[in-house]
Amino acid sequence: MANNSTDDSGEVEYLCDLMDFSTVNAAFFIVIFIISVTGNSLLLVVLVCHGNLKNATNLFVLNLACSDLLFAVTLPFWAVDHLHHWVFGDLACKFLTSAYYVGLYSSTILLTAITVDRFITVVLNKWPSKPVRERCAVGVCAAAWIISVTASLSDAIKVKESAIDDDELTCESDNTDVNLSYYLQVSLLFFLPLAIIIFCYSAILKTVVQVSNKKRLRTVVAVLCIVAAFFICWGPHHVLLFVETLYKPESCDAKESWNIAYNICRILAYSHCCLNPLLYMLSQNLRGHLLNFLHHDNIRSRNIDKAAPIAQNATDMLELKCI
Template sequence: FDKIFLPIFYTLVFLLGLFGNFIVMAVMIKYKHTLTATDIFILHLAIADILLVLTLPFWAIQAVLGWIFGDLSCKIIGSVFKINFYSNIFLLVCISFDRYLSIVHAVQMYKKHKTLLVHMSCLAVWGFCFLLSIPDLVLLQSVNEIRYNTIECLHNFSSNTAYYWRATLRFLFHVVGFFLPLCVMVYCYVRIILTLMGSQGFQKHKAMRIIIAVVITFILCWAPYNVVLLTDTLISFNVLNQNCDLDTQIDIGKSITSSLGYFHCCLNPFLYAFIGIKFRNNFQLLLNQIGCKCMKKHVTPQKRNSTWSESGETTYSAL
């Protein structure tokens, strides 16, 4: 199943993820003087998505030929993947919290035209995610997978510490990498929705739809994988009984649901950039400047509004 499904799906995610996120980066770097705090978070999110999808061809090759790149590449590529997996999630949390402060409490955490603090916050996120990936850097090796009679890039636990490390890695993934970020995002967006419901105007309804879409997309993409992996975790710790049929179903389930999670990288540009008037106008202007005469009228770079409003008001003027 993996030899057929994973190469096809990973290639699709690789191409779409690179295309969408490179467009986001190109537009934002071109008009970097207009970037707001949320835009900078989105830029770092695009970088994390690109670095994550760049690892997918290696996993696609592994599905067909096994891991043929050696131990060092296994550690590096596996760690890069995990760093950007965590960065992707925690940058979404940063965007949610920044919008929560701005809209619910009318507090500007990051002052306009002072982008250094935003970049420092992003670097702190990257640093924290690097720390979370250290177990992968230590434990990942080219291992002979007996069930498939092939070499794979896997965590190689010693018999004495296997239980401890397996529990630690699963705790980091389930709790730190999904449950806690999800709780923060849901709380922030519920409060934002309640605040918007108390305001007047048509724009709030569009903003609420987008907010709901953000949360639902995150849940739909990552919840299935966490459910399947949680089942695998319960089997590993003998909470559930193990049998061959269940093992096969979990293996296939992990392949499908993890691929769905990676597809989230392709959706981020649409959720956080393409839906914003500012981004669309700047993108059209960039196309015009490189020779595409596709604009119906002249547009100028937008300077104030982000995908999310940068003011403490309860409406989104950029949507």
């Protein structure tokens, strides 16, 4: 399974034949891309056509769907990179890396904002008026995108198209200090929001259970599922990367186990962008809008089908006249 070699310092270096996940990763990336783009696009159409976008929650959901779409559109490029190598150039490397992190960071900030909004509404009950809440929601969404774009610029600057060997290229960081800056950003844009969310939802659930409001409890649980799904999917991936700075596997068995765990956690993390549309359907309002939208589409399709023979007959008549 392994060949051993000795470096200049006399330490044994293990040359291991690790399992190749390139094809598996690429296949999952494409499947996730298709499901995410379909689901989130449908959700955006339903919100724009039937949802009240002045409502703070709907506005947050709309921006979350945009975050998921932005993240998902980068996946086919990473799939090609896994199957072949990086063929899109240095500019695309920087741009897609930036888009990847903008989608990730904006999702985290928006989910934290939704939780804080629920906390203020349910626990503190101090929103002065609905228009003020709506203006705050617009400001928070704008701030989320600005912060995400700013944070992603450092990631985009550090990556570049580089050569693996004579005929293969890759898109990776060329900065030796990337781990420090990356984990600093992850701490601020993942673990800090996680702590805020845990605190807020502990207080929210305690308040809702005490007042025994079933309707409010159902709403809180629906939002909790959306937030929990993000951290369940992304949590293992970030924890694994954080542990990587402290622990380096040495034996081939340890490296193989680490390789398997890393690839499984990454697929789990990336799959989050296609889960949100399913979780949003826990909301009765959104589910009703979706059913109405699909119902109207079916009626329109039936009308088109009925009109098709008439149109075909008219075409045939024109053709006969021409003859």
